[in-house]
Amino acid sequence: MTDLHPFIAGLPKAELHVHHVGSASPRIVSELAARHPDSKVPTDPEALVDYFTFTDFAHFVEVYLSVVDLVRTPEDVRLLTFEIARDMARQNIRYAELTITPYSSTRRGIDERAFMEAIEDARKAAEAELGVVLRWCFDIPGEAGLVAAEETARLAVDLRPEGLVSFGLGGPEIGVPRPQFKPYFDRAVAAGLHSVPHAGETTGPQTIWDALNDLRAERIGHGTSAVRDPALLAHLAEHRIALEVCPTSNIATRAVARLDEHPIKEMVAAGVLVTINSDDPPMFGTDLNNEYAVAARLLELDEHGLASLAKNAVEASFLDPAGKARIAAEIDTYTDAWLAR
Numbered sequence: 001m002t003d004l005h006p007f008i009a010g011l012p013k014a015e016l017h018v019h020h021v022g023s024a025s026p027r028i029v030s031e032l033a034a035r036h037p038d039s040k041v042p043t044d045p046e047a048l049v050d051y052f053t054f055t056d057f058a059h060f061v062e063v064y065l066s067v068v069d070l071v072r073t074p075e076d077v078r079l080l081t082f083e084i085a086r087d088m089a090r091q092n093i094r095y096a097e098l099t100i101t102p103y104s105s106t107r108r109g110i111d112e113r114a115f116m117e118a119i120e121d122a123r124k125a126a127e128a129e130l131g132v133v134l135r136w137c138f139d140i141p142g143e144a145g146l147v148a149a150e151e152t153a154r155l156a157v158d159l160r161p162e163g164l165v166s167f168g169l170g171g172p173e174i175g176v177p178r179p180q181f182k183p184y185f186d187r188a189v190a191a192g193l194h195s196v197p198h199a200g201e202t203t204g205p206q207t208i209w210d211a212l213n214d215l216r217a218e219r220i221g222h223g224t225s226a227v228r229d230p231a232l233l234a235h236l237a238e239h240r241i242a243l244e245v246c247p248t249s250n251i252a253t254r255a256v257a258r259l260d261e262h263p264i265k266e267m268v269a270a271g272v273l274v275t276i277n278s279d280d281p282p283m284f285g286t287d288l289n290n291e292y293a294v295a296a297r298l299l300e301l302d303e304h305g306l307a308s309l310a311k312n313a314v315e316a317s318f319l320d321p322a323g324k325a326r327i328a329a330e331i332d333t334y335t336d337a338w339l340a341r
């Protein structure tokens with residue numbers, strides 16, 4: 001069997017579901033931890049690997065929030081954002097919609113305008129210096145409730161940084177029903193932002209229906225449980241509502257027991273537009289290239305299949321048509337050249 005890793009490594013890719021703080025590599029986290037010595041996060045990159053080993057979803061959220069606490073100044077924000085783009089460039093990621101939770105930073109006292117300037121400054125530098133186009137999704141941390149929803153909607157609509165394209169909802173699903181967030185999504189959508197909530201990762205298909213009907217979701221974060229509802233799968237397929245699938249994350253958080261049991265095959269078989277993503281890559285010991293390799297194994301893909309998967313992400317992105325055409329053409333050119341060698 002062909003080793004697809006070299007092909008994947010060079011394949012131009014787009015990523016649609018990846019979190020800002022969750023993309024902090026051990027090197028970046030150790031730098032931040034050293035700058036904030038009162039934190040309980042280890043500063044030694046090797047100790048961080050153990051620190052990032054989760055027992056369940058609740059534990060993951062706890063560790064994640066301790067890293068959130070390291071991002072305290074606009075300079076922390078800028079450094080984190082630009083270094084994430086550097087890791088993306090190394091993987092030939094050309095475009096990413098990075099999910100940012102501004103509420104976590106503003107409630108810690110970072111000035112909201114300085115925060116927006118920091119991410120925008122990093123975005124422009126990443127595009128100019130690294131060739132990585134970044135866009136933002138501002139998400140509500142569901143565990144923080146309606147206060148966080150109100151604040152996130154205000155920051156998104158009133159301060160709206162240039163790179164912001166969408167509005168999301170993350171955090172735990174159990175005990176955090178989606179419909180309560182309807183007014184905030186209505187405001188974001190009315191302001192021209194796209195709706196991309198997490199749904200159906202740790203709860204059943206009804207949560208995905210709620211995300212579609214109440215939050216007007218245009219893509220679904222995870223959507224793992226969609227396969228339990230054939231009518232839902234048919235709806236997603238018919239309306240080209242993409243699922244942002246993050247295989248390794250689903251195992252790390254125990255949303256799926258084993259990779260071989262991952263429902264991605266059923267999603268694809270039902271005609272759903274599936275995209276491959278890394279979610280919180282260093283925390284889950286993965287990166288986007290590895291997620292493509294996992295998908296290739298689960299879906300039994302060759303180079304053409306991987307190129308189609310990469311183009312799914314381009315299609316489902318909120319990039320402008322010219323930008324989409326450019327990356328899709330890059331994928332085709334790369335694949336043709338690879339296969340003609």
Ligand SMILES: [Zn+2]
Nearest residue numbers: 170198221279
């Ligand atoms: Zn996520």
